[in-house]
Amino acid sequence: MIRFDQVSKLYAGNTRPALNSVSLEILRGEFVFLVGASGSGKSSFLRLVLKEENPSSGQIHVLGQNLGKLTNRKVPYFRRNIGVVFQDFRLLPQKNVFDNVAFSLQVIGKSKGFIQEAVPDVLKMVGLAGKSGRLPHELSGGEQQRVAIARAIVNKPSILLADEPTGNLDPATSAGIMTLLDRISGSGTTVVMATHDAGIVDTMKRRVIELVSGQVVRDERQGGYQTHAVPIQRQEPPPAAAGLGSRL
Amino acid sequence: MRLGLILSEVGHGLRRNFSMVVSIVLVTFISLTFVGAAILLQQQINQMKGYWYDRAQVAVYLCTQYDEGGNCNAEEATAQQKANIEQVLKSAVLAPLIQHYDFEDHEAAFARYQKQFAGSEGTSFVTPDFLPETFWVNLKDPSQSDAVVERMSGVPGVEDVVDQRKYLQPIFNALNAASITAVGIAGLMLIAAVLLIATTIRLSAFSRRRELGIMRLVGASNRFIQTPFVLEGVVAALIGSALASGAIVAVVQFFVQGYLNATPSSTPFVDLGDAFIVVPILIVGGAGLAAISAAVAIRRYLKV
Numbered sequence: 001m002i003r004f005d006q007v008s009k010l011y012a013g014n015t016r017p018a019l020n021s022v023s024l025e026i027l028r029g030e031f032v033f034l035v036g037a038s039g040s041g042k043s044s045f046l047r048l049v050l051k052e053e054n055p056s057s058g059q060i061h062v063l064g065q066n067l068g069k070l071t072n073r074k075v076p077y078f079r080r081n082i083g084v085v086f087q088d089f090r091l092l093p094q095k096n097v098f099d100n101v102a103f104s105l106q107v108i109g110k111s112k113g114f115i116q117e118a119v120p121d122v123l124k125m126v127g128l129a130g131k132s133g134r135l136p137h138e139l140s141g142g143e144q145q146r147v148a149i150a151r152a153i154v155n156k157p158s159i160l161l162a163d164e165p166t167g168n169l170d171p172a173t174s175a176g177i178m179t180l181l182d183r184i185s186g187s188g189t190t191v192v193m194a195t196h197d198a199g200i201v202d203t204m205k206r207r208v209i210e211l212v213s214g215q216v217v218r219d220e221r222q223g224g225y226q227t228h229a230v231p232i233q234r235q236e237p238p239p240a241a242a243g244l245g246s247r248l
Numbered sequence: 249m250r251l252g253l254i255l256s257e258v259g260h261g262l263r264r265n266f267s268m269v270v271s272i273v274l275v276t277f278i279s280l281t282f283v284g285a286a287i288l289l290q291q292q293i294n295q296m297k298g299y300w301y302d303r304a305q306v307a308v309y310l311c312t313q314y315d316e317g318g319n320c321n322a323e324e325a326t327a328q329q330k331a332n333i334e335q336v337l338k339s340a341v342l343a344p345l346i347q348h349y350d351f352e353d354h355e356a357a358f359a360r361y362q363k364q365f366a367g368s369e370g371t372s373f374v375t376p377d378f379l380p381e382t383f384w385v386n387l388k389d390p391s392q393s394d395a396v397v398e399r400m401s402g403v404p405g406v407e408d409v410v411d412q413r414k415y416l417q418p419i420f421n422a423l424n425a426a427s428i429t430a431v432g433i434a435g436l437m438l439i440a441a442v443l444l445i446a447t448t449i450r451l452s453a454f455s456r457r458r459e460l461g462i463m464r465l466v467g468a469s470n471r472f473i474q475t476p477f478v479l480e481g482v483v484a485a486l487i488g489s490a491l492a493s494g495a496i497v498a499v500v501q502f503f504v505q506g507y508l509n510a511t512p513s514s515t516p517f518v519d520l521g522d523a524f525i526v527v528p529i530l531i532v533g534g535a536g537l538a539a540i541s542a543a544v545a546i547r548r549y550l551k552v
Binding site: 050072073076077078079080084090092093103104106107108109151155 | 250253458459461462463464465466467468469470472473
């Protein structure tokens with residue numbers, strides 16, 4: 001589904017790479033937490049999957065496509081298979097809930113009939129059935145994030161990327177969002193979620209990939225936010241591993 | 249569905265940037281009016297050239313008893329000299345260039361002079377023998393007059409050889425200068441128009457950057473994102489070109505045809521037929537320019 005081969009990303013003007021020789025594979029239907037401190041490369045990872053950035057070196061395959069060989073003209077069509085959710089929701093403030101979700105279908109040329117059917121369905125699934133006429137500012141943070149999730153999945157993407165979707169929400173609301181994401185994952189969608197929220201990661205018991213300074217230091221099935229198992233063994237432990245060790 | 253969506257986006261954009269759109273309309277209006285004026289001036293020049301060059305002749309003035317310049321010796325050209333001159337005009341060198349020629353004697357020249365300068369004071373002093381006898385030569389190709397002038401100047405009994413085209417040249421120079429000035433102003437204004445369109449489209453895109461971000465995220469194609477902005481520029485420019493076309497047609501109808509053509513002169517002027525050739529050039533040119541500058545301006549927002 002998503003495969004990184006020796007992927008490095010160096011932003012111009014930086015000496016330290018945002019991602020350093022990352023190799024990993026995420027399979028269909030997996031639910032993966034991407035954890036690590038700010039600046040550890042989580043967002044860069046998600047941007048690379050979306051082809052918002054190109055890697056400095058290495059190969060990325062997403063949905064069977066080699067992103068390095070994907071032409072700019074095809075990128076929009078590639079993105080129709082990937083849903084994205086952000087910490088700051090990114091809703092259109094002047095459009096109501098229905099129109100916000102419908103907008104993402106309109107701009108990819110879906111028919112009116114399809115939109116009239118798909119949008120109420122997805123709103124019902126995220127638990128906003130009665131609120132389709134509300135404007136974003138009339139909703140709570142959790143509800144706004146549900147709208148954003150509805151928008152991301154209304155086109156039935158194979159992959160859902162979530163960049164700290166609970167970052168702005170209180171724990172109870174976050175739990176609700178996680179239940180929703182879990183349900184989406186259960187229906188076969190691959191979910192990759194970058195997060196800082198230790199509580200969520202610990203309760204969900206899913207695959208955890210930990211990044212430190214752009215390197216994968218842990219890839220654990222049913223892991224917690226902090227590991228109790230032995231981290232990935234490397235031939236040459238990166239310098240940052242010392243910092244990790246002291247933190248543990 | 250998609251067309252309706254795109255058009256509603258265009259309408260939104262135009263309303264949101266109303267003042268900028270008005271300025272685009274005005275600037276394209278003025279610049280394209282100058283473009284149209286320059287084209288009309290060129291058409292006018294061509295028309296006058298065609299008209300006058302057909303009528304322009306090379307005059308071979310013969311000596312009178314008062315002339316001392318040229319090949320004259322203050323002696324009237326003799327009958328033998330005239331015969332010789334005619335011989336040269338019929339010679340193998342010049343004959344192919346010449347369509348036909350007429351001889352004008354003293355009396356005919358005097359009659360023409362009196363008619364041309366009727367009422368002016370000098371006419372009463374002039375007698376027929378002051379005015380030179382003349383061979384009026386019509387050329388097949390007026391631009392080859394140099395050969396005739398050169399050949400005839402040296403012939404005995406010829407006082408002077410004058411190509412009438414040279415009297416027209418200053419008029420064409422003035423019209424050309426006016427035309428170049430119009431092109432220059434049009435060029436500057438068009439640059440302003442292009443920059444204005446680009447700025448307006450950027451502003452428009454900036455005010456819709458949330459929508460653009462989401463469009464890119466959910467996989468709207470570049471063409472879909474781009475089209476409303478390009479159309480926005482094109483609509484504004486089309487209004488400007490329509491106004492410019494109206495101005496050009498009005499100028500031709502009311503000033504050229506209504507005023508200039510009413511004055512007594514034999515000069516032909518551009519007519520509405522010429523103006524209607526200019527209109528499509530302005531419309532297509534204005535719309536094309538707007539489309540290109542808007543498309544370039546929006547490119548930054550399409551980077552995937």
